[in-house]
Amino acid sequence: MSKTLVVVVPDADILAATVASRLVAKIVDAQAERGTASVVLTGGRIAGKVLHTLKDLPAAAAIDWSHVDLWWGDERFLPSGDADRNETQARAALLDALPLEEARVHAMPASDGPDGDDAEAAAARYAGELRLGGADVPPFDVLMLGVGEDGHVASLFPEHPVLNETGTTAAVHNSPKPPPTRITLTMPTIQSADEVWLIAAGPDKTESVGKALNGDKLLPAAHATGASKTYWLLDKAAAANVAAKS
Ligand SMILES: O=C(O)[C@H](O)[C@@H](O)[C@H](O)[C@H](O)COP(=O)(O)O
Numbered sequence: 001m002s003k004t005l006v007v008v009v010p011d012a013d014i015l016a017a018t019v020a021s022r023l024v025a026k027i028v029d030a031q032a033e034r035g036t037a038s039v040v041l042t043g044g045r046i047a048g049k050v051l052h053t054l055k056d057l058p059a060a061a062a063i064d065w066s067h068v069d070l071w072w073g074d075e076r077f078l079p080s081g082d083a084d085r086n087e088t089q090a091r092a093a094l095l096d097a098l099p100l101e102e103a104r105v106h107a108m109p110a111s112d113g114p115d116g117d118d119a120e121a122a123a124a125r126y127a128g129e130l131r132l133g134g135a136d137v138p139p140f141d142v143l144m145l146g147v148g149e150d151g152h153v154a155s156l157f158p159e160h161p162v163l164n165e166t167g168t169t170a171a172v173h174n175s176p177k178p179p180p181t182r183i184t185l186t187m188p189t190i191q192s193a194d195e196v197w198l199i200a201a202g203p204d205k206t207e208s209v210g211k212a213l214n215g216d217k218l219l220p221a222a223h224a225t226g227a228s229k230t231y232w233l234l235d236k237a238a239a240a241n242v243a244a245k246s
Pocket residue numbers: 042043044045046047074075076086145146147148149152153154155177
């Protein structure tokens with residue numbers, strides 16, 4: 001049973017700093033325990049702010065970046081290097097400044113990659129990469145998610161057929177959030193992570209965060225739980241409809 005913890009901080013800047021600090025600690029602990037760490041990144045504004053903040057965090061120097069595996073929870077199915085790709089944005093915000101082992105940066109395929117514009121084949125290719133360690137999915141230490149205004153996480157949108165996918169990855173068509181075609185981890189894959197961190201800031205997330213935390217199962221965010229812990233990392237505005245712990 002996943003333990004849910006809700007952390008509320010004053011604003012988006014403090015939220016980005018809080019999440020960045022937690023991520024450093026989580027990676028350092030994972031490396032102390034087993035010499036490596038596996039982190040799933042996400043797209044969006046607050047996620048980008050977290051990565052950018054981490055770049056200037058002195059404690060990040062405690063991480064052996066050559067022993068970190070980076071994955072993505074979803075990707076916009078666009079040509080490699082496209083400014084709207086989550087990978088492009090993550091590289092610009094942080095990754096290009098780190099001494100990462102390139103083979104351990106597991107970007108989702110681009111629409112000009114080996115499978116061309118066949119999103120299903122590209123999703124299957126990523127499922128194959130997830131299996132490289134021998135299991136269906138690697139032991140993700142932390143899987144980060146932004147939360148959409150409609151309660152989507154990764155590219156899992158409310159009442160979208162992709163929610164019925166039972167494999168480890170899926171192609172998404174007719175995404176309500178542009179671009180229309182995406183690749184995503186499925187909800188079972190998200191739920192396999194040791195910890196899932198849902199990160200949301202701003203008043204445009206008040207409704208979806210409040211509904212998800214109040215158990216509205218129509219919102220995919222309400223299903224995004226980690227195997228051991230689920231963290232909701234929020235600023236005050238996003239948490240406005242969340243009942244405060246007494
Ligand atoms: O590819 C994407 O668009 C993201 O993975 C998506 O799931 C994002 O995390 C949320 O839409 C929140 O985005 P914001 O933090 O920018 O609101």
